[in-house]
Amino acid sequence: xxxxxxxxxxxxxxxxxxxxxxxxxxxxxxxxxxxxxxxxxxxxxxxxxxxxxxxxxxxxxxxxxxxxxxxxxxxxxxxxxxxxxxxxxxxxxxxxxxxxxxxxxxxxxxxxxxxxxxxxxxxxxxxxxxxxxxxxxxxxxxxxxxxxxxxxxxxxxxxxxxxxxxxxxxxxxxxxxxxxxxxxxxxxxxxxxxxxxxxxxxxxxxxxxxxxxxxxxxxxxxxxxxxxxxxxxxxxxxxxxxxxxxxxxxxxxxxxxxxxxxxxxxxxxxxxxxxxxxxxxxxxxxxxxxxxxxxxxxxxxxxxxxxxxxxxxxxxxxxxxxxxxxxxxxxxxxxxxxxxxxxxxxxxxxxxxxxxxxxxxxxxxxxxxxxxxxxxxxxxxxxxxxxxxxxxxxxxxxxxxxxxxxxxxxxxxxxxxxxxxxxxxxxxxxxxxxxxxxxxxxxxxxxxxxxxxxxxxxxxx
Numbered sequence: 316x317x318x319x320x321x322x323x324x325x326x327x328x329x330x331x332x333x334x335x336x337x338x339x340x341x342x343x344x345x346x347x348x349x350x351x352x353x354x355x356x357x358x359x360x361x362x363x364x365x366x367x368x369x370x371x372x373x374x375x376x377x378x379x380x381x382x383x384x385x386x387x388x389x390x391x392x393x394x395x396x397x398x399x400x401x402x403x404x405x406x407x408x409x410x411x412x413x414x415x416x417x418x419x420x421x422x423x424x425x426x427x428x429x430x431x432x433x434x435x436x437x438x439x440x441x442x443x444x445x446x447x448x449x450x451x452x453x454x455x456x457x458x459x460x461x462x463x464x465x466x467x468x469x470x471x472x473x474x475x476x477x478x479x480x481x482x483x484x485x486x487x488x489x490x491x492x493x494x495x496x497x498x499x500x501x502x503x504x505x506x507x508x509x510x511x512x513x514x515x516x517x518x519x520x521x522x523x524x525x526x527x528x529x530x531x532x533x534x535x536x537x538x539x540x541x542x543x544x545x546x547x548x549x550x551x552x553x554x555x556x557x558x559x560x561x562x563x564x565x566x567x568x569x570x571x572x573x574x575x576x577x578x579x580x581x582x583x584x585x586x587x588x589x590x591x592x593x594x595x596x597x598x599x600x601x602x603x604x605x606x607x608x609x610x611x612x613x614x615x616x617x618x619x620x621x622x623x624x625x626x627x628x629x630x631x632x633x634x635x636x637x638x639x640x641x642x643x644x645x646x647x648x649x650x651x652x653x654x655x656x657x658x659x660x661x662x663x664x665x666x667x668x669x670x671x672x673x674x675x676x677x678x679x680x681x682x683x684x685x686x687x688x689x690x691x692x693x694x695x696x697x698x699x700x701x702x703x704x705x706x707x708x709x710x711x712x713x714x715x716x717x718x719x720x721x722x723x724x725x726x727x728x729x730x731x732x733x734x735x736x737x738x739x740x741x742x743x744x745x746x747x748x749x750x751x752x753x754x755x756x757x758x759x760x761x762x763x764x765x766x767x768x769x770x771x772x773x774x775x776x
Contacts, residue, residue, distance in 0.1 A: 316462040322350040322423030323462075324416045326409060327376070327383075329355070329368040329485035332428035334375065335473045336465055338482055340426065341379045350423070353383040354416045356409045358390040360401065361489060368485050384416050402497075417460070429454055429463045432470040435520035436500040445593060447571050452531045453524035459585060469517065531572075538572035541565060543680065547624065547746040548580070550658040554628030555580050559602040562625055574598045577627045581616055601625055622722055645696035648735075648763070656695045659733060659745070660768040668755055671762050680768075682743050684735070684753050686761040691738040693763065695745075698732040704741035705752040715741055722747065735765065 317323060325340060327333040337353060344351050353376045357369040369385050376383035386408075394404035413425045434453045441450035456466050465473065477484060508516040545557045555577050562570055578598075579585060597610040601618040602625045609619025609626075617630040643657040651664035671683050684693075702715040713721075719729045735743040742753040745767060755762050 316426075316457055316464060317347060317349065317424060319348040320350075321347075322352065322417070322420045323426050324352045324354055324413050324420065324423065325381075325426045326413055326428065327353045327355050327372050328428075328487070329371050329375075330428075330487055331474050331477055331484040332430055332433075332465060332470070334482060334484040335477055336426060336428040337375070337379065337381065338477075338480070339464070341381060350420070351381050352416060352420060353381050354412050355383065355385045356405070356412050357385060357387045358401075358405050358408075359388055360390055360405075361487075364488065368487075371485050384412070386412050423460070425461045427461060427463055428465055430465045430468050430470050430473060431521045432501070432505070432517045434466055434524055435505060435517035436497055438520050438524050439500050439504060440496055447575070448527060448531050448534065448568065449572070449575050451524065452528040453521075455528065467521070534568055534572040535576065537569045538576045541569065541573050542576060546577075546680070549628075552629045553581055553583065554626050556621060556624035556626035558623050559620065559625045560623065563602055570599070574627075578612070578616060581627045581629070598625070598627065642697040645694040647692050647694045648765070649692065654695060656733060659695075661695060661765055662768055663763060663765045666762050666764055668757070668759050668762055671755060671764060681764065681766040682735075682749050683755045684742050684749065684763040684765065685755045685759045686763050687759055688752055689737050689742075693735060693737055693742065695733065695735055698729075698734050698741075698744075699739070701739050702734065702736065702741050703739060704744065704748075705750040707751055710752065715744070718744070 323340060325333065325337045327337050337351075340349065340351050343349060353372065355369055355372040357365050359365060361368075369387070373383055373385060388408055390401050390405045390408065393408065394401045397404060399407070410425075413427075417423055417425055437453040438451055441453070444450070454463060454466060456463050505517055513519065541561075542555075542557070545561050547556045548554070549556075557573065557577070562573060565573060578594075594612045597612060598618045601609050601620055604620040606620050606622055609617050611617050611630045612627075615630055616627060618625065618627050620626075646654050646656045648654060648663050652662075654661045654663060665686070698715045698719075700714075700716065703712040704715060704718050705712050706718070715732065715734065716729060719732060733745040734741050735745065737753075740752075741750050743749040743765070
């Protein structure tokens, strides 16, 4: 979670969990050489009590010699304007504050004080809402630059430690009410479970979340391999598609993980947000729809059928219109290396058939092209009206337009098709098939291996 010399911004509400976390980290800052900062958001929801919380946090931070940033906002007004709940709006504003404080400090970690009981509540809430495996994993101890050092510590343990150390804290009276779903889980459901089912129910629920995280990590790896082989990604608007038939053939758990990763990619987030089992069901239903039909999923996303692809991207109101553009100049591949065509990146090298391994298993993003039949300089460019692609071993060809139309690629995408070409002969329709006459055979002497890189691969490869 933390390394010597790290800067860590602690989110401090004034409640027992965050007070405990701040005190623990300040006691460790000498041993770990930490730069500890604090941030507090006053939500403007509880009048004088809320202002007193902010004053308490300031005094505590001053006594601990911890720089503290306090921000005052009217969360109620902001929530009404955005259409979000006060709970969700408050969470968004808190993390925005933490990010800003961390950025001003030059980067580091954000420490939040979720505990084991919070984890149990999260699992129960997500289970009740119909979340799949990913939602049942609850909160991660480490997620990006966010750390949760108290996630395996019970609320009773935290309060007992504070009492033993003589450290005071603030009590948020609104936590005693049951207006929010989380409060009902905390004040009604979990106490009932502890009393009538098992006294260690929160502990067992939190342990179950940890086990499920391991299973989710495994399935996420399966999903990434599936997407590496099948995914077609577009930058403007940000969309991702996979062949509906391949998705339907995948095991159910892998299919759900694939859809989760697709939605997260389309949202440009680490995890898909605002999506439940209902939404994932709609994504699966979209696989069977006629081309052009789809469902709005919420969270600014839409799932639709497009030709043989199931595509997830922005909903209509969020999709940025494609502007008329001047096509990028053709990019000629003359040697091994990295090539960029507009927003797309490729990696090319020249190898022998033996180095290509099982070249008959062409992947969605990696193709093996025979160099023996190439007559001109190979280039990556936009498709043209005169382009043709060979469709069978007898040498029959069709125009690129006809091929794309038969593949049920929408007209707006046909105009933007990117190809690997040898003159007017199509070697590969990027994101689709290669020409039959471009395939490697047992007699091929030299092979062009070309890979369309995913955005997350561009820096790492």
